[in-house]
Amino acid sequence: MDIQILKSSISRQSSIAITGSKSESNRLLLLQALYPEISISNLSNSDDSVLMQKALQSNDEVVDIHHAGTAMRFLTAYFSTRVGRETILTGSSRMKERPIRILVDALKSLGADINYLENEGYPPLKINGKNLSKTKVSLNANVSSQYISALLLIASRLENGLELTLDGKITSVPYIKMTLALLNEIGIDTEFEGNQILVKPFTSPPKVDNITVESDWSSASYFYSIIAMSEIGTQVSLSAYKVNSLQGDSVLSQIYGQFGVETQFDNNTVFIKKVTNVSINTKIELDLSNAPDIAQTISVTAFGLGLECSLSGLHTLKIKETDRLVALKVELEKLGAEVVITDATLHLKPSTKIFSDVEIATYNDHRMAMAFAPLGLKTSLKVKDADVVSKSYPQFWEDLKTLGFNLK
Template sequence: MHYTISKPEKNIDGKIIIPPSKSISNRVQIINALSYSFEPIKNLSTCDDSRVMQEVLFSNTNVFDIGHAGTSMRFLTAYLAKILGEWTLTGSDRMKERPISVLVDALNALGAQITYLEKEGYPPLKIMGSNITGKEVELAGDTSSQYISALLLIAPTLENGLRIKLQGKIVSRSYIQMTLNIMAEFGIQSQFKGNEIYVANQTYKVMPYTVEGDWSSASYWYAFMALAPKGKLFLDGLKKNSFQGDSGLVDVFSKLGVKTNFSNKGMYIEQSNEVCNKLVFDFNEMPDLAQTFAVVAALKNIPFHFKGLETLKIKETDRIYALIKELAKLGYILYEPKKGELAWDGDMEDESDHIIIETYHDHRMAMAFAPIAMLRPEIQIADPMVVNKSYPNFWEQLKEVGFKIEEN
C-alpha cells in the first residue's frame, strides 16, 4: 500500500496535539512493573512500541513477540532477566537482525541466564529469570543508549545496586540522562560522573505519572513549517524544559528558517527569514532526528555535514543507507564521509521518474520524507502505516491541517 500526499491549498495553519513520548512511556511502564504499582500512567503513548510493552507486562504467558519494537526488546530483556521464570523474547525478521549481544553479555556478566535460540548475538532470546547479584559492568560508551538505560532501570532493584563504567566516547548521553531524571522522579538517587554511573539498591516510589508530549514527533511539524511558504502552527503538549534531548531541535531548526515562540498556553512555530549557508551538526545527543534534518536541508538546498550517527545503522533499518538511497531518487547525492557521518555538498543528478519513497519498516523514514509534499506534487510513501510504531494518528493530523492523502 502507498499513500499519495498533496499539500494544502492554503497556508498551513492550526493546532496539533503532539502524541505522548514513547521514550518516557516505556521507561515509566518498566518502573511501574518493577515497583508493582497500580497507579495510573496518564497520557500513556498508544504507539505500537508502548502497546507491545503493556501487553507483555500484563500477559499471563511466557513467550513474547514484540514485532519491530526495539525499545521493548532492550528494556524487556533486562526486566525479564530478574523476574523469576522461563521467558522467550522474539520479534520480527528485522528485529532478528538487530544485535543485542552488548546487553546480553552485560546482563550475563552480572549473573543473568540468557541464551540465543537462533543466531548468536541476536534475538530470539531464552531468558531464565533469576536473582541478579552482580554489581559492576563495563560497556563501550558508543553503544546504544537503550542498552545502558535497560540496565539502569533495573539497577535500583538489584541486591548490590549497579555501577556502569563506560569506555571511550559516550553517544546519546541525553537519553541516558533522561532515564536517570525519570528514575529520580520516582525517588531514585544516582551518580553520573565522567564515564561512570552508580545506582545503589533502592525502592521505586509508587505514584501516578503523566507523560509529556514527544519532541521527536514534533520534529516533523517543524519540517513541514521549514518547507512551507507561509503558515503558523500551535503545538500542544510539549514542555520547554524537557528531559528529552530531542527538544534541542528548537535551536537547530532556527538555522533552517523556523522560529519557536513559547507562551503560557503552549508553543507556536512559524517561518523566519534566517537560514544558514551550511548545516554542520553533531547529532550525538539526538540521533533520531537526523533523517528529518537531512530531508529538510536537502530540500532547502542547504549543504550539510552530520556527525554522531554511529547508532543509526542498528535502528529499524540502516538509516544512513536508507537516506542516501531515497534522497537519490530526488536527485540529491549524499555520501558517508566516515563511519557515523552523513553529508551533502550540493551535488545533484537527475531525479527518478514516478518517485515512491520506501520506508524499510522504519516509522521515521515515512514521517521524515512526508514533508517533501510541500515542494513535490503528489509524493508517494510506501508502507505508510509503519508510523503506528510511534505516531499512530500522524496521517489523520495531516488531513486536519489541509493535506490530501489518497491510498493507492
Template sequence: MQYKLAHNPAKGNIKIQLPSSKSISNRLLLLNALSYSPYEIKNLSDSDDTKAMLGVLNSNSTTFDVGAAGTSMRFLTAFLSKIVGEWEITGSSRMKERPIKTLVDALNQLGGKIEYMEKEGYPPLRIFGSNLEGGELELPGNVSSQYISALLMIAPTIEKGLRLTLTGEIISKPYLEMTLALMKDFGVESHWKGHVITVPEGRYQPKVVTAESDWSAASYWYEIAALNPELNINLQGLKKISLQGDSNVQKMFEHLGVKTKFSQKGTQLSHIGTKTKKFKYNFINEPDLAQTLAVTCCLMNIPFHFTGLQTLKIKETDRITALMNELNKLGFVLESNNVDDLSWDGETCEYSSSEPIIIDTYKDHRMAMAFAPAVLKFPNIVINDPMVITKSYPNYWHDVAMAGIESKEYKFIR
C-alpha cells in the same frame, strides 16, 4: 499499501495535539512495574512500541513477541532476567537482525542466564530469570543507550546495586539523563561522575506520573513550518524544559528559519525567513532527528554535513543508506563514510517529474514521516507501507492533512 500524497497549500493557523513520548512512556511502564505501582500512567503513548511493552507486562504468558519494538526488546530483556521463571522473547525479522549481545553479556555477567535461540548475538532469546547480583560492570559508551538504560533501571532491584563504567565516547547522553531523572521521580537516587554511573540497591516508590508529549514527533512539524512560510503551527503538550534530548530540535531549526515561542496556549512555530548557507551538526545526542533534518535541508537547498550518526545503522533499518537511496530518487546525491556521517554538497541529478516517485520506508516510521513533507516541493510522492507511522505517531496522516498534505490509497506497479 501505498499512499499517494497531494498538497493543497495551507495558510493561517493550525493546532496539533502531539502524541506522547514513547521513550518516556516505555521507561515509565518499566519503572511502574518495578515499583509494583497500583497507578495508571497518564498520557501514555498509543504507539506500537508502547503497546508491545504494555502487552508483555500485562501478559500471563511466558513467550512474547514485541514485533519491531527495539526499546521494548532491550528493556524487557533486562526486566525478565530478574523475574524468576523461564521466558522467551522474539520480534520481527528486522528485530532478529538488531544486535543485543552487549546487553546479554552484561546481564549474564550479573548472574543472569540468557541463551540465543537462533543466531548468536541476536534475538530471539530464552531467559532463565533469577536473582541477579550487581557490583562492578563495564560497557562501551558508544553502544545503544537502550542497553545502558535497561541496566540502570533494574540496578536498584538487584543485590548490591550497580557501579557502571562507560568506556570511550558516551553517545546519546540525554537518553541516559532521562532514565536517571525518571528513576529519581520513583525515589531512587543515582550518581554520575565522569564515565561512572552509580546506582545503589534500593526500592522504587509508586507514584502518579504523566508522560510528556513527543519532541521527536514535533520535528516533522518543524520541517513543515520550514517549507511552508505561510503556515503558523501551534503544537500542544510540549514542555520547554524537557527530559527529551530531541527538544534541541527548536535550536536546530532556528538555522533553517523557524522560530519557537512558548506560551500557555502551546508551542508556536513560525517562519522568520532567514536560513544558514550550510548546516553542520553532530547528532551524537539526537540521532532520531537526523532523517528530518537531512530531508529538510535538501528540500531547502541547504548543503549539510552531519556527524555522530553511528547508531543509525542499527535502528529500524540502516538509516544512513536509506536516506541516501530515497533522497537520490528526488535528485539529491548524498555522500557518507558509511560509519557515522552523512553530507550533501548541493550536487543533484535528474529525476522524472512526471512519473510517481516511490519512497520506500524500510519498515521505519521515521522514513515515512520525514519524507511526507517532500510533497510540498515534489508533487508526485508515493509512500510505500505508510502505516509504519503507528510505531510512534498513529495519527500522523490525519494530522498532516490539516497542513494540506493529503493522502489516499494508491496502487502503482513498477
C-alpha cells in the same frame, strides 16, 4: 497501504496535539512493572508502547515484540530479574538481525541466565529469571543508550543496586539523563559523574503516584520540517511540551533556528513559526550524537530547501529498523539529491532540483515515512507502506490532513 501526497499548501495557522513520548512511555512502563503503585498519564499510543505494555502484562512463555527495538532491550533486562520465570523473547525477522550481545554480556556479568536460540549475539533469547546479586558492570560508552538505560531501569530492584562504568566517549547522553531523571522522580538515588553511574537499591514506595508523559519531540520534528519548507508567517502550535524537556530531540528548537524557524513556549504549548527564508548558500553542520533519531528529518529538510548539509555522530543509525544511512541515501537520490555517507556521517550536496511522483520506500521504518512526507509541500510523491507510522505516531497522516496536506 500506500499514500499519494499531491503537491500541497497548508493553513497559515494550525494546532496539533501529539501523544506522549515513546521514549518516556517505555521507560515508565518498565518502572511501573517494578513499582505497580505508579500510574501514568498521556501514555504514548505508538505500536512500540502498546507492545511493551502487552509484553509486561503477559504471562506467556513466548513474548513477541515484533519491530519494537526499545522493548527488546528493556525487556531482556526486565525478564532476566523475574526470579523463577522462563521467557523466550523474540521479534520480527529484522529484530533477529539487530545485535543484542552487548546487553546480554553485561547482564550475564551480573549473574543473568540468557541463551541465544538461533544466531549467537541476536534474538530470539531464552531468559531464565534470577536474583542478580553482583553490582559492577562495564560497557563501551558509544553503544546505543538503550543498552545502558535497560540496565539502569532494573538497577534499583537489584539486591545491591548497580555501579555502571562507561568506557570511552559517551554518546546519547540525553537519553541516559532521561532515564536517571525518571528514576529520581520516583525517589531512587542516582549519581552520574564522569564515566560512572551509580543507582542505589530502592524498596520503599515511590515518592509519586502519577507521572505525566511529555509529548514526543521526535514526532514534533516533522512539523518543524513542514514549517521550515513553508512561507514566512506560517505557524503551527503543538501540545503538550515542556521548556525543560528530558528528551534529547528537544534540541530541535535550537537546530531549526538555522532553517528560519522560531520556537516559543506558552504553558505546555510550543509555537513554531517560519520567520525568515534561509540563504541558498547556507551550510548546515551538526553533530547528532545526542539526537540521532532526527537525522532523517533534518536531511530531508535541507534537501527540500536546496541546502548543503553535513551530519555526524550517526553510528547508531545502522542498527535501527533499517540501516537508516543507506536508506536515506537511496531515497534522497531518487528525488535528485547527491548524498555521500560513511558509517557515521551523511553529506548532502546543495541541489535545486526535486523530481516529481517518486515512490519512497519505507523499509519497515516509521521515520522514513514521516521524514519524507513534508516534501509534499515541494512536489508530489508516493509513500509506500505508509501505515508503518503506527510504530510511533498512529495519527500522523490524519494530522497532516489537518494542516491541509492533500493525501490519497
